[in-house]
Amino acid sequence: MPSVSSVTVSESNGLTFLDVSNAFASARISLFGGHILSFIPNSDGKERLWVSPHAYLNGERPIRGGIPVCWPWFSDDHGREKGALPAHGFLRTQVWKLINSAETENSTTITLSPSFTRAEGFENDCSVTMIIAVGKTMEVSLITENTGVAPIEFNCALHTYFHVDDIQNTQINGIEGQYKDKLDDWGLKETPHPYTITGETDRIHLVPVKTAEIEVDGTIYTEVISKGNDSLVVWNPWQSAASISDMDPFGYKHMLCVETSLTQGKTLAPGESFALEQIIVPR
Template structure:
């Protein structure tokens, strides 16, 4: 299989990386986890994804930052005791393979698939493909196809860490309706009209906004469009970052997770498919 000319491959500590450089952007992808680590549009040469400087990048644990792929469950919602199964599923801790890649007039397209999709906690026949398109925007589409004889349910998310200059200057536009607050025993609350991060935040927004804008100092910085989702998750650990081993104690000041997610059970009959898409637009 030939690799698109815009993709250069290298390896470090047993992980293979894909370095993409085209007329529109630069990006870096780890085949461990099928994990996009960096996206720098050439329109402003500014990184849009946050990667922890303490991220473990040797295959011992999922990489902290970028766009982790959560599948087939979100968080610890797998029906067993917390810790019995890996948080956010098992795709982000295995080696993926390149299915195809190509250069187009608009950018670079890459299709990847995980090594396996059946494991303890999810024993169904299905195919999963992650399509990444690197151009003037960054598009990620995660497709799940039921290849078996019985229906199944699953949850999934593109757990994107966005880089910001200072979380104190960040405002989110586009979120409305109610959210479930994990930090308050999942109490249902109303989304604030002036959405700022001022404390530890872990919220599942039940109104699946199609567009969310990250503003810094009132100016739009990154626009996030989603489809195939039923929730938007917003997360920042605040000072709790100090207790996260692969995150700097003050790393929370420079990141915010805005995740395109399915948290309310997607059901697929045999031969049905579902696609979760997130598009990251520099503004």
Template sequence: MTIASSVTVNESQGITFLDIDNPLASGRISLFGGHVLSYIPKHDGKERLWLSPHAFLNGERPIRGGIPVCWPWFSDDHGKEKGELPSHGFLRSQVWQLKSSEDTDDGTRVVLTPSFTRGDGFEYDCKVSLIVVFGKCLSVSLETRNTGIVPFTFNQALHSYFAVPDINKVSLEGVTGKYKDKLQNWAVLDTPSPYTFSGETDRIHVEPINTITLNSEKRPVTEVQSQGHDSVVIWNPWRGAATMSDMDAFGYTHMLCVETACTKGVTIEPGNSHTMTQTVIGLPH
């Protein structure tokens, strides 16, 4: 297989990384987890994704930060007791394969596939592909194709961690409707306006919101567009970060998760496929 000239393959601590550098952007992918770790558009040179400085980058556990792939369930919604199966599914803790890479007018296009898609909690025949394009924007698509003879239902998320200068000065635009609040026993509440942050946040917005803008000090810095989803998850652990071995106590001040997700169940008939896409647009600031 010929690797695109904009892609460099590097290895460290047993993990293979793809480093991307083209005229439009630079970035990094870990084959462990099929995990996008970095996206820096060339127009302003600012990192749009947040990666914990204490993230495990040796394959021992899922990586904290970037864009983890959650599949075939979100959180612990796998139908068994909590802890019996891995949170967010089993794709983010396996090694993926590079299937293709190419340089196009839109940037560098990389296609990855996981080592396996059948596992405890999901015994169906399917093919999963992650298609990532590093260009003026970052496009990440998760495609699931039913290659079996029976329909199946699954959930998923692109659990994106976005870099922010100060969470206390961040606001979101474009988020409307109802959300389910995990911290209030899944109470269904109205989206706040203005949408700002002053404590731990763990919310599933139950509408397929297509465009969300992250503002810092009322200035737009990153736009998140979503397609093929049914929910958007907003998460920040706040001071709970101090209890996490792969985050420092104040890491929460520099990140916000805005996750493109399917949490209501996607059913795919045999021979059909479903694609969920998140597009990250770095706005000049």
């Protein structure tokens, strides 16, 4: 059970949720998937994350929206045929454990770990910990430690779905360089300027972007700070949302994925640890 007054526990449809409410913000975290579902700063009362109204919130499938945890591979980059192993790894479909909760004058901190880190496709000795700090910002750290005697290699991502009022009036600032276009045979292309979303988009930006801004109706709405990443993924299904069973056909109008990602492979020596971090800054 949480040891601090700013965290309460609730249950629904067999899932356990941690609800955070402090002087700065509120947040909701599902222990299924170690999945952050909501972050609402008290400064403006506006939700920064998007969860599909058709998301499975019963443990049957990964949750669509919020911040899914991708580990130890991204997408279907697991070395086998597509579909042979779960997309984005196996952490987002297991129940995580609450390791610790704590309060400071600036935030409430939740520490979680998955039930297991060895499964088909990744049979290495390691530990994974996620630390979530809810304050004026939301800071999420996904920490991998090699606890074995041999090097390990992995990828990971914080696959964040941001809420936007209208995707057609949304612009992303701060991304430069080339990206791989998944929708065009992984072709290399240059980042557009201005960076607007005008159709189905699935891009892996191959530079370690540290700060990106989501601008809505000409105003900076959310700043996304990334640490430890080697890439940044931008995704919106556009009208293909109609073919996704747990999305509303028009849900794409109100969401934009900007994902702090490690997609080019990270090797950890025995005893070494690595943190992938994303900080969501309301503006």
